[in-house]
Amino acid sequence: MLFEEIVKKNSSFLLNNKMHDPKVFKTPDLENEIITIFNNLTEDASWSFENLSRKETSYATHGYHRYPAKFIPQLARRCIEDYSTEGEIVCDPFMGCGTTLVEALISGRKAVGVDINPVAWLITKAKAVPIEPEKLKKEINKILSDISAFIEFKKNKIKPLKEIDIEPTIPDNERIKYWFPHDYIREELGIILGRINRIEDLEIRNFCLCAFSQILKNCSVWLMKSVKPTRDLKKKPADPFQAFKKHINYMVRGNEELFKLMPEHVKRSLDKYLIAERRDARDLPCKSNSVSLIVTSPPYVTSYEYADLHQLTALWLGYTKNVIEFREGFIGSIYKRTAIYDGIKSEIAKKEIKELEKKSKREAEAVRNYFFEMQQCFEEMHRILKHGGKACIVIGNTELKKVKILNAEVFVEIMLNIGFGIHKIIKRRIPSKTLPSTRDSKTGRFTSNHKADRLAYAYEYILIMEKL
Numbered sequence: 001m002l003f004e005e006i007v008k009k010n011s012s013f014l015l016n017n018k019m020h021d022p023k024v025f026k027t028p029d030l031e032n033e034i035i036t037i038f039n040n041l042t043e044d045a046s047w048s049f050e051n052l053s054r055k056e057t058s059y060a061t062h063g064y065h066r067y068p069a070k071f072i073p074q075l076a077r078r079c080i081e082d083y084s085t086e087g088e089i090v091c092d093p094f095m096g097c098g099t100t101l102v103e104a105l106i107s108g109r110k111a112v113g114v115d116i117n118p119v120a121w122l123i124t125k126a127k128a129v130p131i132e133p134e135k136l137k138k139e140i141n142k143i144l145s146d147i148s149a150f151i152e153f154k155k156n157k158i159k160p161l162k163e164i165d166i167e168p169t170i171p172d173n174e175r176i177k178y179w180f181p182h183d184y185i186r187e188e189l190g191i192i193l194g195r196i197n198r199i200e201d202l203e204i205r206n207f208c209l210c211a212f213s214q215i216l217k218n219c220s221v222w223l224m225k226s227v228k229p230t231r232d233l234k235k236k237p238a239d240p241f242q243a244f245k246k247h248i249n250y251m252v253r254g255n256e257e258l259f260k261l262m263p264e265h266v267k268r269s270l271d272k273y274l275i276a277e278r279r280d281a282r283d284l285p286c287k288s289n290s291v292s293l294i295v296t297s298p299p300y301v302t303s304y305e306y307a308d309l310h311q312l313t314a315l316w317l318g319y320t321k322n323v324i325e326f327r328e329g330f331i332g333s334i335y336k337r338t339a340i341y342d343g344i345k346s347e348i349a350k351k352e353i354k355e356l357e358k359k360s361k362r363e364a365e366a367v368r369n370y371f372f373e374m375q376q377c378f379e380e381m382h383r384i385l386k387h388g389g390k391a392c393i394v395i396g397n398t399e400l401k402k403v404k405i406l407n408a409e410v411f412v413e414i415m416l417n418i419g420f421g422i423h424k425i426i427k428r429r430i431p432s433k434t435l436p437s438t439r440d441s442k443t444g445r446f447t448s449n450h451k452a453d454r455l456a457y458a459y460e461y462i463l464i465m466e467k468l
Helices: 003-009 029-040 073-083 099-106 118-128 133-156 174-179 183-196 202-219 240-261 264-268 304-309 311-316 323-328 347-357 361-384 407-417
Strands: 089-092 110-115 274-278 291-296 385-395 398-400 403-405 420-429 459-467
Touching: 003 029, 003 420, 029 347, 029 407, 073 099, 073 291, 073 385, 073 459, 089 099, 099 110, 099 118, 099 240, 099 274, 099 291, 110 118, 118 202, 118 274, 118 311, 133 183, 133 202, 133 240, 174 311, 183 202, 183 240, 202 240, 202 311, 291 361, 304 311, 304 323, 311 323, 347 361, 347 403, 347 407, 361 385, 361 407, 385 407, 407 420, 407 459
Parallel strands: 089 110, 089 291, 110 274, 291 385
Antiparallel strands: 385 459, 398 403, 420 459
16 A cells, blocks of 8 residues: 555554654554554555656766765655745755755755765765856866876877976875776876866866766776675776766766756855755754755665775775775764664664674674664754654665664654654655665675675665654
8 A cells, every 4th residue: 555545544643643742652552553554555656767767867967976875866856846845945964976955956945965975075066066067168178188188298208289287196005006906097097186186166176076086986997797896807997088088078068957957046146055064964054943854865774885885086085095994984884993872762673683683793783873873863853854844764674684674664763753753655666776786695785786696675765754
């Protein structure tokens, strides 16, 4: 049944009464009621968007950069249009590559987003900030011309017609050599980065850094079909300059489309309409009771895997020198040196953790950290939302060590216990998504498609929760 049908057939106080009584949510029945709702929920085909082409889901700036687990812009836009109006604040506490923020701005809303991942911040700033098209084209042509002439000079000692001052930038890090073992690849990437670092206009520099970040995987010996950091020493890396030139010209066209789509009053006052910060989701840059809508896709319990996927950019741009250190900042990371948690407000979560402890105390500790830190995030969401404001949380369930981790059910239980009510729950099939889609049954971890024996996330849920 769809959620609306479950509500009609169920006399549960939880589903039919908007009045919030904290005592109700302390009853032993809450856990069972939530699980029953999810077990009876059927797919809502209108939210799968499976008729859309890749071109449609990557329109404007949405195709600037690959990103794990990013949701399609049409999903974010539908939530924004259904649950907010022009001029209101839409927030994404886990902004990732900025999909929600871009859609909010195009829709004339004020957009606020944060992410602890510096790579996410870079991509979002590039995607959400439209640059005057002719100005951008002129600057990009000059940059490409300079890089091309300098590379030619280095290769063949042919002196450029004009003096080109580029100081190649190659981080002194063994991991760079590990992923980029070919000297000429490192040198050419260093030339590109050196020229980008000379760009005075911050918006154009971010734009170019985003393009540079996107080509790194192709130019490395990273096994392209692998979702794990695996080397393929037989791989022939892409030519850095040609890859950069091709992708940045693609981005120039995307910027032009965004510039046309974004309302004039938003572009004129972008500093008032856009806040995007590298920041913890438990400390949002919003006043209490000020936000109308939250649209977000939180990290999964294995969020440190996202850090693995962004390590090439983090190493080249100096965001980290140590990959394990980089992982530590992510929600629920198994690599945290200290664990601080107390009072997870979910009986479902407690049972999962107890079951997981039988298989792996280390994994159980990571899940415990994850749910407690997500609880802190939900408390912060509750603080910033207006009365009646909605939080649209996109999340799927998964497994660790063959223990089912019911993220969606746990999230609902926690949010009920901190002052939210259920407005609606949507089950959507995922026709395609930039997320590791297969798992190994023995370990429960993501693996390459040819080694896996089952799908990880065939469905996900959109939890539409309301501040009561």
